[in-house]
Amino acid sequence: MANIAVFPGSFDPITVGHVELVQRALPLFDRIVVAIGINSQKKYLFSLDERLHWLREVFKDEPKVEVGQFEGLTAHYANQIGARYLLRGLRNASDFDYEKTISQLNTIVGDGVETIFLISQPSYSHISSTIVREIIKGGGDASPFLPEALHEVKL
Ligand code: ADP
Secondary structure, eight states: OOOEEEEEEOOTTOOHHHHHHHHHHGGGOSEEEEEEEEOTTSOOSSOHHHHHHHHHHHTTTOTTEEEEEEESOHHHHHHHTTOOEEEEEEOSHHHHHHHHHHHHHHHHHTTSOEEEEEEOOGGGTTOOHHHHHHHHHTTOOOGGGSOGGGTTOOO
8 A cells, every 4th residue: 555645735835844844755655745725714825826836846856746735624635535644844842732733633533644744954944934925025035945946936
């Protein structure tokens, strides 16, 4: 049975922190599905199409990575596509506090789906989509935090 992981997120937008996490996780899985969770209550800076397009561009040369999207519970999506693992990153204690409960719930709701956490490298732990959005909104240059495919991004 293939070891498939879902790496769920908003990716609004994808950052070098996300990419680094996927690269480090690749040896652990046969396939990683980087999937955008669509939450109709949430306001995004970038459209779903833009975010999907960037994910495809960033991972186009990585055969083990697929790009997906889903609505509803992440754990149900994992079940549907036969993924036994969720992949998440931990940058700091607040990530841990938040992720701990979700992971415990997902194991139950997702019928045994396990979350695998990778702790971010120190040089990436300050990078978040939130910070990138703030820089872009403020007219700054966010390119140090963005994969090359997104270097043209401006509002
Ligand atoms: P969400 O909206 O679900 O928080 P994000 O797109 O912000 O989605 O993040 C998706 C995942 O990527 C989360 O597990 C987050 O902790 C992880 N992540 C984001 N930035 C980094 C980083 N710089 N280093 C390691 N993991 C990260």
